[in-house]
Amino acid sequence: MDHVRAAPGGRQVLHDVSLALAPGEIVTVVGPNGSGKTTLMRLILGAVAPAGGSLRRKPGLRIGYVPQRLALDAALPMTVARFLSLPRRHCASARAVALAEAGLPADIAARPLQALSGGQLQRVLLARALMSAPDLLILDEPTTGLDQPGAAAFYRRIEALRDARGCAVLMVSHDLHVVMAASDRVICLNGHVCCEGTPETVASAPEYRALFGTGTQGALALYRHEHGHRHDHPHPLPDARDRGAA
């Protein structure tokens, strides 16, 4: 997207936002409450139209979306298998692959959604997003409610998925903990792009520190320590949008 402005409901939320996502890249958007993170995600999903600037998607781009939460209706019990077959039916083997990739046993398919823990439900949402073989996976605050080791494990799974499938990943979060360290690139948003770069670059940027203080370095170290190795993925070149996922 180039110099995009967004004004959902007539109120300017984002201005002059330019970004490109390259295949296989994990990008995290951080920003304070109300900084426009969800609006940015909705722009990419096509649920909000730009009020200015331009937005281009690779033709045929498939996007898998993992919402922050799912409002479950206790009066309408639904099995995991049924949920995974919405909106389109898939064969049992495709379902088993997606469940395994999301870190769930195959027999969870027969269980009602209402009976799952928060972490299991989060992984079912991930499995559902994987069913469409996405080129781009968008996750909205995917570890809300998980503790820090649980969140670190979730992000390692996302990295493994990216490595296996080569899909781009865009995560949106106001959680400053391990999410940044799990990313190739971090975008700090506050109505516009305040700063962006590697997690280390952003964590030490004055614009970022003005918004969030200096408390993230410990969490970066924690993730690096648990993770045990680093990735050095190339970052998108200026023409990445011509090759890129979105």
Ligand SMILES: Nc1ncnc2c1ncn2[C@@H]1O[C@H](COP(=O)(O)OP(=O)(O)OP(=O)(O)O)[C@@H](O)[C@H]1O
């Ligand atoms: N359709 C809309 N109509 C009016 N205002 C909107 C609309 N959508 C978003 N906003 C406003 O835009 C601002 C940014 O919202 P957005 O949800 O994008 O922020 P966010 O960074 O995701 O926030 P949070 O961290 O709290 O989830 C908020 O003040 C919100 O009230």
